[in-house]
Amino acid sequence: MCIDTQSNPESTTYPSTEKQKDLGKVLVDELQHMGVTDAHLDEFGYVYATIPANTDKPNVPVICFCSHMDTSPDCSGEGVKPIIHKNYRGQDLVLPDDPSQILRMSEHPDLKNQIGNDIITASGTTLLGADNKAGVAEIMDACYQLINNPEIKHGIIKILFTPDEEIGRGVDKVDIKKLGAYAAYTIDGESAGNMENETFSADGAKLIINGVSTHPGFAKGKMESALKIASIIVTMLPYELSPENTEGMEGFIHPVGIQGHVEDASIDFIIRAFDEEYTVRYANELRKLADEVLEDFPGSSYELQVKEQYRNMKVVLDQHPEIVEYGMEAIKRAGLDAKLCSIRGGTDGSRLSFMGLPCPNIFAGEHAFHGKQEWVSVQDMQKAVETILHLCTVWEERA
Numbered sequence: 001m002c003i004d005t006q007s008n009p010e011s012t013t014y015p016s017t018e019k020q021k022d023l024g025k026v027l028v029d030e031l032q033h034m035g036v037t038d039a040h041l042d043e044f045g046y047v048y049a050t051i052p053a054n055t056d057k058p059n060v061p062v063i064c065f066c067s068h069m070d071t072s073p074d075c076s077g078e079g080v081k082p083i084i085h086k087n088y089r090g091q092d093l094v095l096p097d098d099p100s101q102i103l104r105m106s107e108h109p110d111l112k113n114q115i116g117n118d119i120i121t122a123s124g125t126t127l128l129g130a131d132n133k134a135g136v137a138e139i140m141d142a143c144y145q146l147i148n149n150p151e152i153k154h155g156i157i158k159i160l161f162t163p164d165e166e167i168g169r170g171v172d173k174v175d176i177k178k179l180g181a182y183a184a185y186t187i188d189g190e191s192a193g194n195m196e197n198e199t200f201s202a203d204g205a206k207l208i209i210n211g212v213s214t215h216p217g218f219a220k221g222k223m224e225s226a227l228k229i230a231s232i233i234v235t236m237l238p239y240e241l242s243p244e245n246t247e248g249m250e251g252f253i254h255p256v257g258i259q260g261h262v263e264d265a266s267i268d269f270i271i272r273a274f275d276e277e278y279t280v281r282y283a284n285e286l287r288k289l290a291d292e293v294l295e296d297f298p299g300s301s302y303e304l305q306v307k308e309q310y311r312n313m314k315v316v317l318d319q320h321p322e323i324v325e326y327g328m329e330a331i332k333r334a335g336l337d338a339k340l341c342s343i344r345g346g347t348d349g350s351r352l353s354f355m356g357l358p359c360p361n362i363f364a365g366e367h368a369f370h371g372k373q374e375w376v377s378v379q380d381m382q383k384a385v386e387t388i389l390h391l392c393t394v395w396e397e398r399a
Contacts (some may be wrong), residue, residue, distance in 0.1 A: 001026075005129070006077040007070035007167045014173050015045035015070070015163035023069045023136075027161060030140065034147050036159075044173035045069075045163035051146055053155045060155025060399040061182035065142070065388060066348055066359070067135030068165030068188065071127060072370040081123040084378070088119045093375075095124030101372050108375070110191055110367055118378040127369075130376040135187035135364040136161060138381055142388040154392035155399065160184070162348055168309060170348040176355055183323045185391065186349040189363040192380040193336035196343040196361040197324050198314040199350045200251070201276040205269040205283060205306045207233065207290060212299040213263035224297040226265035230258055232293050234267060241282065249274050249342065253282050274312055274342065310346045313353040313360070320358045326398065327360055330390035334383050362387060 211226030251273030
């Protein structure tokens with residue numbers, strides 16, 4: 001059964017699409033059948049559940065595992081047809097419903113680590129939804145293992161499945177008090193063995209331009225088209241600060257939408273940098289560029305609105321080093337080379353960390369997110385389940 005859970009950035013409801021609750025209801029039903037009696041779906045589309053402690057130790061911190069149920073609005077999630085390519089041997093994977101969609105090892109280098117594994121893709125016309133349904137499935141499997149294997153000792157385990165992460169609203173309505181956890185881990189990362197303790201700091205910016213409108217037949221020397229001014233500004237953005245020319249720890253300014261008319265126009269930007277100081281610098285770069293362009297349009301004016309979106313979770317996680325340390329230990333116990341990484345993006349954990357719930361991100365095995373060539377391997381998903389179980393054990397042992 002494939003449930004379309006695509007979120008909608010244009011919606012003002014919570015969740016942004018009611019169909020996300022369809023998956024939430026299924027998850028609640030499955031958790032309750034496992035014996036997780038308090039599993040429930042709230043009005044905002046969040047799934048909460050608790051696995052009681054089974055240890056005699058009284059002071060084991062409560063930990064939470066979190067994944068998001070929605071899929072990206074960038075690519076269709078309707079009618080997904082998953083395909084399992086068993087015993088991958090390095091060949092090109094042609095997706096049958098659109099043979100132009102081909103997974104090649106040269107373009108997906110992580111496939112080099114998947115020889116002999118079973119690769120799951122969609123059929124070529126939709127995304128797969130591994131981001132983040134792989135994480136959801138892994139947490140659900142871990143719940144089953146904890147309930148049916150009481151020899152795995154653990155403290156209280158909280159489960160949280162969120163809507164609308166892909167549109168930046170994943171924790172807008174989360175009830176931190178209800179969770180009552182000391183630490184959390186999102187299961188929403190890429191390559192097996194990776195753990196992410198650092199994200200971008202992120203702002204959204206809107207540049208509003210007020211031009212001068214006149215009848216185009218009598219516009220000479222009078223008209224100052226706001227739409228053309230906006231176009232000039234986009235054209236003059238510094239290439240060295242564009243996402244297509246940055247990598248690693250480099251930040252960027254990225255125009256994501258432009259609309260308007262002669263009299264007024266607006267440009268929406270996202271600003272990203274690992275150091276919060278640079279988000280301020282990049283906003284000032286936009287002001288400087290707008291000032292420069294509008295020197296040639298004396299009758300026009302602009303306003304730049306900047307809104308904080310999320311901040312680098314490393315600032316919080318560095319205050320609680322054991323949370324990352326235990327995660328790395330769990331990955332090693334799963335038989336993997338543990339690698340601590342930065343992510344050129346954000347997760348629910350970015351905002352949860354600043355809401356009082358420190359939350360790094362652990363691999364789910366997802367690759368090529370938000371597109372028709374998205375893939376995940378069965379074996380990497382199994383390793384993610386093992387990592388979750390080991391994490392529960394490590395927290396119990398170290399209490």
